Amino acid sequence: MIILFYFFLLTVQQMDVEFDKNYFWTSIDKVQDKNIYRIKNLKQPYYYVQVTLFQNDLSFFLMYDLNQIAQLNSSKGDYIRRTRFLKIEPNGNIIYISTQSNSTSGYYxxxxxGSKEEYCDNSCSYNGKCTDDGCECKSGLIGTDCHQMALEIQDEQTQLNLFGDEIQFFYLNIDDYQEMDIQLRFSTDSHQGIEIIIQLTEAIIFPSQTQLDNESNFIKIFKIYESQPLDLIVTGSITQQDNIQIVLAARQINGLLNTFVSSLIINLSKYNKYENTVSIIVIIIIVIVISGAVIIIIVMFFVCKNIRKGKQLRQQERERQARYRDQSGNPHQDQLNLFDFLTPVLINQINNQDNCIICLCNLNDNQEVRQTCCHHNFHSECIKEWLSKNKKECPVCRTNIAPKDVPTNPIPNQ
Known part of the structure; x- marks a missing residue:
């Protein structure tokens, strides 16, 4: 517990703000995980906070809350890009101001x-309207103090031309699309690609070689190429909030080395997730049907092949029996070839026998197989040679192969 207590003191610094007689206080502090400032004994209706960074810190966040310590994602605040200005109306409550950063170096x-007068930052007064939540910028201007010019996305298709390392800002007012899912598609003709930074924050973020915090809930970084467009879906859960604005910045990748003008095309459309879901289901059904049809065709091919081979064997058996009847009815023919009494069989009809007992080799589809009346199987060539040696018995069990009372002659060895 002592270790945790000291760790908390090292990472979180809390101090009380003591104003002078003009209700003014200032301090230069070191950037660390979290600093907390508490304002008590409030005697003015409005309090103003201005923070200026002495270095570039893309993760620095300024926020405030009343009667409780400000927390990221739940209290009012925003990222800081060099300077940030806050207006707070406490209404008798204790003010907690917090600064937070992933960095532990640098100063701000x-x-x-405190003041009885209500006013906004000077730039806001020129370019926007001062409201309780800050500056409400005029069309074509963005930022906490409305100083950055930007293009508003209003039409179904918007095109921006980027040259060299030029940075262009554009934005979309989400409150214009209440309770509607919308889709933004970004495409380009640049084979070297364009970097797009999407911001759910009022702070202006300038793309640079510095790696931004891509895991943040307020910043998302994407790269698009000529063959790789980007689809951004904005759901109704975001549009239910008021005055939400998506700010985007774009520039060419390796722009300093590129002397060509690249076009960034932004298509704005309504997004119907049900139509998209139906399309996916249709594709899945088509794939399943095609796969099933291919499997059925393969199975039918092998079934028909086995049926055709079985028919051939049965036809050979009928021809053998026909020859036997012709020979037995002919008084001049009193001898019969023993090989004709052996039945041709398929490999899958053989049970418990893998080898030919004569040559000791495997029985397979590459050679014809014959079966004796005692159900032993041999290669056709092997049993034919056996019978040519005037042997009428089965090589396995010595059972007489020829039917009774039927005279036979040995098969001539060919």
């Missing part, structure tokens, strides 16, 4: 003052 200046 925080200034807090």
């Amino acid at each position: 200046n925080i200034t807090i003052w």
Whole structure:
């Protein structure tokens, strides 16, 4: 517990803000995991906070809450890009201001003052309207102080032309599409690609070689190429909030080395997730049907092959019996070839016998197989040679192969 307590003190610093007689306070502090500032004894209706970073820190976040320590994703605040300005109306509550960063190096200046007057940052006064939640920028301007020019996405298709390392900002006002799922498709004619940074934050993020925090809930980084467009789906759960704005920045990858103009095309459309789901189900059904048809065709092929081979064997058996009847009815023919009494069989009809007992080799489909009346199987050539030696018995059990009272002659060895 002591170790955890000291760890908490090292990573979280809390201090009380003591104003001078003009209700003014300022401090230069070190960037660390979390700093907390508490304001008590509130005597002014409005309090203003301004933070200026002495270095570039893409993970630095400023937030505030009333009567409780501010927490990321639940309290009001935003990322800082060099300077951030907050207006707080406490209504008699204790103010907690927090700064948070993934970095532990560098410094920043925080200034807090109280006033009876209500005003916004100077840039906001020129380019936007001051509201309780901050600046409401005019069309074509974005940022916490409305200083950054940007193109608003309003039409079904918007095209931006990017040259060299030029950065262009554009934005989409989500509150214009209440309770509607929308889709943004980004495509380009650049084979070297375009980097797109999507921001759910009022802070202006300038793309740079510095790696941004891509795991953040407020920043997403994507790269698109000529053959790899990007689809962004904005769901109704986001549009149910008020005054939500998606800010995007784009520039060419390796723009300093590229002297060509690249086009970024943005298509805005309504997204119907049910139609998309139906399309996926149809594709799955088609794949299953085609796969099933292929399997059935393969099975039918082998079944027909076995049926055809069986018919051939039965036809040979009928021809053998016909020859036997012709020979037995002919008084001049009193002898019979023993080999004709052996039945041709399929390999899959052989049970408990893998080898020919005469040559000791495997029985397989490559050679014809004959079966004796005692149900022993041999290669046709092997049993034919056996019978040519005037042997009428089965090589396995010595059973007489020829039927009774039927005279036979040995098969001439060919």
